[in-house]
Amino acid sequence: MDASRTRALGRAVAAAALVCCAVLAAGCSPSASPAAQDTDTDTAATARAALPMAANDLQSDYQKVIKNVLPSVVQIQASHDLGSGVVYDDKGHIVTNAHVVRSEKTFKVTTANSEEPLTASLVYSYPQQDLAVIKLDKVPSGLRAATFADSEKVEVGQIVLAMGSPLGLSSSVTQGIVSATGRTVSETAGGGTGATIANMVQTSAAINPGNSGGALVNLDGQIIGIPTLAAADPDLGGSAAPGIGFAIPASMVKTIADQIIKNGKVVDSGRAALGITARTVVDDHYQPAGVAVVSVKSGGSADKAGLRPGDIITKLDDVPINTITSLSEALAADKPGQKTTVTYQRAGAERTANATLGEQ
Structure with a gap:
């Protein structure tokens, strides 16, 4: 939202506050003069006129963002899956989720302005961050690349629009706010890639199957994240929990996409690792x-710290570890090169080891 519209909305809110005060003053002062009452009436009328103007300004902002960004959001059709993507540059690169492309190599892509699907090929898929880049085989004229925001400037309460193809309904838009930032979320292997992803943006905008890989956009028309999944409610049989969706932050999207486009793969993940394969164990009560x-x-990292097959990790620093997911979430909050203390059991005895985390 530009500064002039922000000031207009502020004036409308201020005018509304003045109306409340004027009504209270008129009701509480039996000696109010006719002139004062006329002034109160004029103020109320001004405020009533300002509020619809502010609403119209906000609606105009929505429509402007949709008009500018929706042409950069595409529908991606794989053999058995349907998802969304965002045009990354004018060379035909499109960023999406790894769980949209899965193991496939070729796709059909429908842009907002195209009547016939275009063909595209996989550049590289990075399931560890649930991101992938595909490239159009032929770049159509007028292809518009999206603009990505600075993730550090995303704040709770910001109005956002989610754009994509939920349930195959292409070029759909939903609205909500940023509900939280910095979430660490673990995907299921069935609906996603099984990845644990840090610093996710939580939003109340509706995220449905088919929205994956699309755009979460602020009112400046910038992509703040790639919608990836909706929270599942166990009480509803694992179905999506309304109003709780997650998006991979724009900064991570750019970090991964830039590496894929330049190198054909990810060479610097920024994801911490212990350098082990492992599994969850249960106690006598399962x-x-x-x-x-x-x-x-x-x-x-684990080898240098002295860990061996058969050791059971129970804590990373002060974070309890009881499942593979909890270990992944703890590592997602750390960085390669960071030092950590690993608490583990060997032959029934508890031990600790100091480890310098490697890179996944």
Whole structure:
């Protein structure tokens, strides 16, 4: 929203506040003069006129953003899956979710302005962050790349629009706010890639199947994130929980997409790792009780710290570890090169080891 519209909305809100005060003053002062009453009436009339103007300004902002950004949001058709994508540059690169492309190599892409689907090929898929880049085989004239926002400037309460193809309904738009930032979310292997992703943006804008890989946009027309999944409510049989969706932040999208476009793969993930394969173990009551090390990467973080197959990790620094998911979430909050203390059990005895985290 530009500064002039922000000031207009502020004046409308201020005028509304003046109306409330004027009504209260008129009702509480039996000696109010006719001139004062006329002034109150004029103020109320001004405020009533200003409020519809402010609403019209906000509606105009919505329509301007949709007009500018929707042409950069595409529908992606794989063999069995349907999702969305965002035009990344004028060379035909499109960023989307890895769980949209899965293991496929070729796709049909429909832009907002095209009547016939275009063909595209996979550049690289990075399931660890649930991101992928595909490229149009032929770049149509007028293809418009999206503008990505600075993730550090995303704030709770910002109005956002989600754009994509939910349930196959192309070029759909929903509205909400940024509900939270900095969420660490673990996907299911069935609906996503099973990745644990840090710093996700939570939004109340509706995120439905088909929205994956689309755009979460602020009122400046900038992409603040790539919608990826909706929260599942166990009480509803695992169906989506209304009003709780998540998007990969724009900064991470750019970091991964730039590497894929330049190198054909991800060379610097920024994701911390211990360098192990592991599995969840349960106690005598069949409750998750830790993460058993199955194998250790030679020369990796765990190997240098002295961990061995059969060790059961129960804590990373002060964070309890009882499942693979909890270990992934703890690592997602850390960075490669960071030092951490690993608490583990070996032959029934508790031990600790100091480890310098590697990169995934």
